[in-house]
Amino acid sequence: MTEQKDTICAISTPPGVGGIAVIRVSGDDAIAITDTLWRGKRLADAASHSVHYGSIVDAQGDVVDDCVAAVFRAPKSFTGENVVELSVHGSVYVQKAVVGLLVEAGARLAEHGEFTRRAFAAGKMDLAQAEGVADLIASRSRAAHDIAIKQMKGGFSRRLAAMHDNLLELASLLELELDFSEEDVEFASRQKLHAQAVELRDEIHRLAASFDSGNAIKEGIPVAIIGPTNVGKSSLLNALVGDDRAIVSDIHGTTRDLIEDTVNIGDFTFRFIDTAGIRNTDDRIEQLGIDRSRQAIGRATILLHVIDAANPQKADWLDSIADNQHLVAVINKTDVASSQQAADMIPAGTTTVEVSAKTSAGIDTLRDTLTGIAQSLLTDPGDIIVTNARHRQALLNALLPIERVITGLTSNLSGDFIAQDLREVLHHLGSITGTVTTTEILTTIFSRFCIGK
Known part of the structure; x- marks a missing residue:
């Protein structure tokens, strides 16, 4: 997937004929590029989060369609960039013509999921929330919709963040134990650390086990x-x-x-x-x-x-x-x-x-x-349910090192070995939200999105 920050455009509504079609433009030059084919109030002078009526014209000045333009200025937009959303009539010809004019003016066609990937890159959402967007679009029932909305709004991410903080606390206490190993100072008993690790293990296991029900829903x-x-x-x-x-x-x-x-x-x-x-x-x-x-x-x-x-x-x-x-x-x-x-x-x-x-x-x-x-x-309707196979695998990957942490705390293993296992748990949980990721992973995830999202 292209990483350069050029201006992109795509049809965001489903393909085919409809009453209205929405064409999204995003990038530093989104407003300027749209202005070259816009007849109406100059969008460059428009305030953010404002809507304007006008026309799209071709190079000869002929009207292609009357439409409505919604302007969103960076950083207060879905992608964190300047965004224009054009609501045109749903003619297949009109949709293709407007996109073609945008490309001629300097935009390029967006790749699959590129708008959402830019939102992720701008810190507008983490990777789990971005996947929640895709699940929301694909939801076919109220139950699936509710789970996707909760994930998109950050419910799962907040749960993972709380687990991340607990793991960091465990790691910091073990580091202190190492730093003051020759002094008669106890920052936390191994028994207390063990209880925290068991609680984390049980939560990771519960989340992973919820996948069967979540995926079915x-x-x-x-x-x-x-x-x-x-x-x-x-x-x-x-x-x-x-x-x-x-x-x-x-x-x-x-x-x-x-x-x-x-x-x-x-x-x-x-x-x-x-x-x-x-x-x-x-x-x-x-x-x-x-x-x-x-x-x-x-x-x-x-x-x-x-x-x-x-x-x-x-x-x-x-x-x-x-x-x-x-x-x-x-x-x-x-x-x-x-x-x-x-x-x-x-x-x-x-x-x-x-x-x-x-x-x-x-x-x-x-x-x-x-x-x-x-x-x-759903067990507890207010609880987090995992529906994504990638998330489940990351949770399963985290179970083995957290089990080693528990065993190490029980057997009084040296803190540096336990800390290494804790870092591995943090790595696997971080891969869910995108704090730990690779270009290949991002490309795979966003390639499953539609082009206009």
Whole structure:
């Protein structure tokens, strides 16, 4: 990614036709360059955070479009530089023409994420906050939006800063211990230092462990619809998503591959996976689908075990459910049969919902059950949840040296060795916010942004 501080421009709104499109210009010469194609009040004379109506004209003086220009002067802008945002009509031609004129006047096309990278370079936000911006843009549910907003506003960064300060305190006390090792002075007992290190270790572990739930909320909570053939799994999928997404047939083995669909229910996005019916079969193609069904069981956060009220069957896969998975027994076809026989086969304590996928009876109750489970993934809604795989890896990398710190404090290891491990913990946590980073890391992160952001 280019590091020079020239003036950049890009369309910031989604591609295609719309009522309005926003073209962003940022850099020392942003206002001067825009003025060369602007007809209206001179933007060079405009106050910061002011909005002006005028026209964009080409080299011949012909009007390309009427538009509104918003002026933001450095350092009080998103990037910390002079910024002009042009709101033009959403014609594809107009958008391209205005960008072309800006480039002819001396700006260059921005690279992916370059506006946000400049904001990071100017100290407007740290790296975790910048990634929160990308997550906010990509959020598809209120829950994912709320987590992204908290990260963008610095919630995660403040938690990391507090941990950083505690680590520095530990390191400074150990340094004092080394400096005055020959004198009878105790600045802090090893027991107290040990307790602080354990508290930090537990916090790092909690944050890393929150990734599974956070990533599920961000990407869509995976829900596998599991059961034997012909129990109404595909009908249930269609009822949940409100569309004929899956083929419904009385023929056993109709669904031979995984069918996925994403839908928002309440504040959450769910990724429903309709699986092939699990049964013994000699059909090689169907068996491949069944194998994939068993793999889907392992990947799902929520398992909907569909049971035919008229013909309940035992499930041999129930023993493979992990502790962090949520099982819901869904007794289907209650419009034609009693649920009692099926209910007797469900393990005690299992959440159970009775439905008729055909008539949609009980579907709202099932949706409420799903959102209730999703809400439980948030644990404490006010707490920090990690959704970024890079952050999780950095936290996991920090766990090993903090464990060595704890062991060293317990075994009265020399303070200089412990301090070295503390510096390693600080390094890994610093990589999350960008206090420790490289050009390669920055390029990778910002390349995932859209060009206009």
